[in-house]
Amino acid sequence: MSVLAKAPARLLNAAALNVHTARLPATSLSPSSLYLRRAAPLATRAFSSNKDRPDTSSPDTTQNTSSSSDSSSSSPGKPLGKVSGIVNSILHGSGSLPKVQMQSQESWGVSLARGKYVHELQRHRIRPERFDDYVQLLSEAFPRMVKESNNKMRLTGSWLTEIGELDTAGKFHIWEFEGYTGHAREMDRLRRDPAYQKFLKELRPMLLSRDNQICLEFAFWESRPPVALGGIYEMRTYLLKPGNLLEWETNWRRGLECRRQFCEPVGAWFSQLGKLNYVHHMWNYPDLETRKKTREQAWKVDGWAETVYNTVRLIENMEANILLPMDFSSLK
Template identity: 45%
Template sequence: MAQLADDKKNAPRQGLLKSLLHGSESAREDGMTSQSQSHSNTVGRGKYIHEIQRHVVRPDQVDAYKAILAEHYPKLAQDAPVRLIGSWEVVVGELETFYHIWEYDGYEGYDRCSAALAKSEQFASLNKQLRSTLGSRSSWLTQEFAFWKTSPPRESGVKDPIYELRTYHLRPGTLLEWESNWRRGLEARKRFVEPIAAYFSQIGQLHTVQHIWRYESLDQRKKTRDAAWQVETWNDTVTQTVKLIDKMHAQIMRPLPFSPFQ
């Protein structure tokens, strides 16, 4: 009887620990269904690894930095076993900051690319030139969400589109719950705006989710966000996910001239 009482007493604490490590019971059940479906119906999860690079450039070296990238990045994407998804400059947010997303064929592809670049004189020259322009740089290795594959790079048909990078730092153990809510919420959002990509980190700054959206303008961004709030499923997604976030950050970016996304 004493052991039974102790088990009952410890159950809430064990349940809390289990939730922190693995997400809520309902989210796990929902996520398991999603996972089984993703293996048969999608090719996103597990097929590619995406590296998100962040470069903070010295203010007096921005023009030189852009010229170096324009010369080397298209060649790198053509010659190395890697694909450039997009390159952007932050115009509202952390200025003199640039983001680049590279796609590899899984971790094997990343290893193969790293080995090839280690022997590349062009890559050595690129790194040497870049170091003189940078204040700092960092990178994350990420995966796509299975329900939100990276959109193929293409012309938007808009003269000067803007891209929004939204970064969410989640509480550890809540990724599966985040995924199950966003899978439903995305159906509401994509009625009004084109979702470009969504990634979760695996190496680097962990428990981090990043979304990229494309808009015609800041005014169009406001209008589409206002419209989404009128959809019940979007309200529910925000309500359920805001409690999972430690902090979040939104930045507006414009594509560099050589970026596959324009």
């Protein structure tokens, strides 16, 4: 009897083993027992299904239904229908991948993004002893950069960390450009600008590190224009598990309607260049007590608990920073 001809019997024995091991905790089983415990029910179901309902996928199988049990044992080289497929998959792995219809990452960007602007999120981690120098330098340089660009690059906002990584003062700076073309044009201009090069030369010794991301706005969440809102800002940052951006957006688009009954969002972005799979969204509150009450109220709205449940499992890491706008910030 061939190896494959014996396979159904071994799988039935594995199913019996699965009955005995079902009551044992997983930690007490060997890796091979755990594998059989998971694989046996699938294989035995397929075997039973094949036994009760013959495979009619080909003329040969249909013609030989009445003698399938005899021919399977006497003809080792003959296919065993669905059973051999399952057994072969368990022993050797599947020979082909299932055809799954998916949107490409590029098309996700098109469908999720507002499409009008590109935003650059900058993070500066400064040396604590250079805090005052840093604030003074940026207060002079950033407004000048906006003015000299003829408003082709706009400063959405600059914030200092109030609660979070305190040594990352000036943690968030958000710049807005007219698409990738506008970003490339302005970066080229700044590289040739002596005043900007002087600014970088003075800035670098003040920093421990800096990084940036090129982000797009979510289509359902347009960023606030320059306005003085007062109070505090909360920047929430999520690192998503790869491949979950579309599902996150679908759930958050619904959940936003629950939250905005109590406060208006400031903006939301997802990263396209730099560190990937990041989502950022920003809120404004008069104070921390109002923030607390607002978040509690959202739980009373139908749909919010479902949004949280559906999105938490998509997240690898998350953080929330309370920020205060710098004096020259467009959003205050």
